[in-house]
Amino acid sequence: MALLEVKDLTKAFGGVTAIADLHFKVPENKVYSVIGPNGAGKTTLFNMLSGIYHPDEGSIRFLDQEIIGKEPHAVAEMGLSRTFQNxxxxxxxxxxxxxxxxxxxxxxxxxxxxxxxxxxxxxxxxxxxxxxxxxxxxxxxxxxxxxxxxxxxxxxxxxxxxxxxxxxxPKLLLMDEPAAGLNDTETLEMRSLIRRISESGITVLLVEHNMGLVMQVSDRILVLDYGSRLAEGTPEEIQNNPQVIEAYLGGEVQYAV
Amino acid sequence: MRRLAGFYILAAGVALLPVFFPDNYFITVVGVTAGIHVILAVSLNLLMGYAGQISLGHAAFFGIGAYTSAILSARYGWNPWLAMLTGLLLTGVIAYFIARPILRLKGHYLAMATLGFGIIINIVLVQNGQLTGGPDGLGDIPSLTIFGWEVDSDLHWYGVIGVAMLAVIWLSLNIIDSRSGRALRALHGSEVAAEMMGINTTTTKTGVFVLAALIASFAGSLFSHQQGFVSPGSFSFFFSIELVTMVVLGGMASTYGAVFGAIVLTFLPELLVVFEDYEVMIFGAILMLTMIFLPQGIFVGLRNLAYKLRKKNATPDSIAGKEQNRGTA
Structure with missing residues (x-):
């Protein structure tokens, strides 16, 4: 069963569409990562999942209950917690x-x-x-x-x-760039911490720019580009997806796996 | 025991002072005023220092309590305790209804809105002459009677206000060091993170606003019966500012800091009387110098300095214990 199910999610700020028609499912007890270039809408997505922003359209179902319209404290009560990028x-x-x-x-x-x-x-x-x-x-x-x-x-x-x-x-933990600003040793510690969190039975939804870390800890990855879904799959599928390589990674694929 | 060590020292001080200095003007007269100021500063500190919601209208709730007690007991002959309770109820209702719209505002805007509220209440006190006595005030307010014992001397009042003040300080210390107190401090630290931890920030803000207002109203009722006379001047915008100054001068987010600030700001003008014409200037200079050199407030600033000095000569373990206390008291 999917712990979190996002359907047709759209959010615009003024004339700028931050998230467009997005859909994905986060399976239980997995590490699910969202990647994409700066401005792809990752933090906007997190803010909608945690009830801070309200989307223009779509649905977010967590444990088979609709999140949209709930205040953050009510979302927290349902079993969703998060960390912040800043x-x-x-x-x-x-x-x-x-x-x-x-x-x-x-x-x-x-x-x-x-x-x-x-x-x-x-x-x-x-x-x-x-x-x-x-x-x-x-x-x-x-x-x-x-x-x-x-x-x-x-x-x-x-x-x-x-x-x-x-x-x-929480049942679901949203982590917004946990490795940003960390040195190599600290990043390694963060990797093992994310793994231990996942092993303890908490589903992790991760936004992260450090590709090495993402590829190592994730079970599945969603790639965002300009607020839309570009690709979704296992780390291996993502690494070999020509669209992802073209659009996001710019042709040069070098992972520190 | 250790958690409340500072409180026991304070309580002992309050109890012993009149033993050594009975009939001393500074203890039994200025001391009583200081006690009322302490109650007000501690309540404002819950709202402003801990929860981070500024109020420039706190004197209004002090006034509502004082005038409800005054009007009901002096004009209508109510029992003072019943009048006090009615004042608390009235304050609670008013505070609850203005809290929601007002506390959506932040920073300067919240300051403006609370300022406006304070001014409105003051105008109501001045204009409704038939009820409040207008600018001339209202006299002949009876004293309190506690189980048949009439509070009729300065020393008696010192005892009553002293006990009330210690009770409010004790409640404040308990609240801050609890789940509710942490929710208040979290609100100040990061509203969005507080929400994500499951704290309903709207009800928490409303709650602390109403609580601070109720304590101020209680202080107002005591003030009313102790003075025997009330006039709108005691509850003006300027007094609200003075209360804010007490909290800031002692040190925000410290109950003892608020106590300290209230006592200093009550006694300082009395002591500066010897300078006659220069009194106000010296008073202003002291405030300015404090904010320049001890921006965290006199009490908190000096305490942190003491920790730093001790840190140099202490083992890491003993500091850890102190650090823990630093955040809460």
């Missing part, structure tokens, strides 16, 4: 608190019980803290737990965003 950290908080925000949907104490710090709140805090620490450990970030987010290097922040998204316990 970091959206809570820089005013510690790393642990950042990830604890990710536990928001798994905890329930309200303002009143929190204000009086009822025993139920203390219990819930303890459990949430454990969850957050697990998410941090999964991303190899235990040592940063108590530090302030505003003092940490970029590569670490990228992983904190992932830990925060994982703390939501």
């Amino acid at each position: 970091l959206q950290m809570f820089f005013n908080m510690t790393v642990l608190d950042n990830v604890l925000v990710g536990c928001h949907l798994r905890t329930h104490s309200g303002l009143f019980s929190a204000a009086f710090r009822l025993p139920s709140v203390i219990r819930e805090e303890r459990v949430a803290r454990q969850w957050a620490e697990e998410a941090l450990a999964f991303c190899g970030l235990e040592e940063y737990s108590r530090q302030h987010a505003d003092a940490l290097p970029y590569g670490v922040l990228k992983r904190i965003e992932i830990a925060r998204a994982l703390a939501v316990q």
Whole structure:
């Protein structure tokens, strides 16, 4: 069964069509990548999938439910989480608190019980803290737990965003350029992290410019060009697709596989 | 225990001051005003410092609480506690209905809208003379009675306001260090990321706006009964600005910072009286110098400086514990 099904999706900003008549299916428990040159509409697509933009036409079905028209927090509640291309950290908080925000949907104490710090709140805090620490450990970030987010290097922040998204316990994780700005070592770490996320049963939808990484971790790849679907298939099929080579890769195909 | 260490020190200070200085003007008179300012600054800090939503109209809610208590108890002879409760209800309803349209705005636009609201409320207080007493104000407001014990001296009021102030600080510290408090801070950090973590930013903003308004209304009712007299001047635009200054001066997003800012801004003018004509100038200069040299606010700035100094002579472990506290208190 497809976890996510996109049909006839169209979005225009003024006169510019960002996404045109797009359709694709993301199968469960796979790593599905979306590639395409800058301005191909990848981030626009992500913003529609997460409820930030509303498309002009089409449908997005996640777990057989329509996403369109829902607010991002309602989409998150359905089990979809994401990271951002330009970091959206809570820089005013510690790393642990950042990830604890990710536990928001798994905890329930309200303002009143929190204000009086009822025993139920203390219990819930303890459990949430454990969850957050697990998410941090999964991303190899235990040592940063108590530090302030505003003092940490970029590569670490990228992983904190992932830990925060994982703390939501999503069924589908959208990752917007997780390797952008990372050095070679960090990119290798990111590759193994994406694999481990996938192995833990979370479906990953990935947007990434690093072709080596995309070819290594993806089960299927969708190629976008000017907001339309150019090709779709396994990494091998994509690498040998003459249209893709022509339009996107410019004829020179050299992968660091 | 450690989480609230600062709070216990503060509570001990509030309790001990009148023991050592009974009948001291600065403790029992200025101190009571400072206590009310602390309540207001802590509530505004929840909205402004933590959730990042500026309000230049906070004095309006202080005024609604004060005038509801004043009118109902002085003109209609209501029980002060019932009047206070009615004030809270009225404030809650007004805050809830203006929160949704107003909190769609951001930054300067939100500042303008809240400013406008504050001015409207002030005009209502001035113009409805039959009810509010107009610009001359409204007097003969009865004092509070707590289980048959009448609050009738400066020292008694010091006790009542002191307890109320500590309660508000305690609630604020608890909220900030909880799921709801993290949602507020997340809102400030990145609205879109907060939404993606499942936080309904619209209801969260509305919630904190109403909460801050309710606390301000509570402070207003206390102020009304303590002073025995209210006039529109106490709830003007200028007082809203003063409250913002308290929060910024102490340090945004720090409950203790707001407490500190409120106390300093209450006592400073009193202490500067000795400079007579130059009082206002010196006051202004202190504010400017603080913002130039300690832009994070006096309290937060000095505290971070202390951490930095300690970091040089401490083991990594002990710093880690401190870092944790830095974000929340």
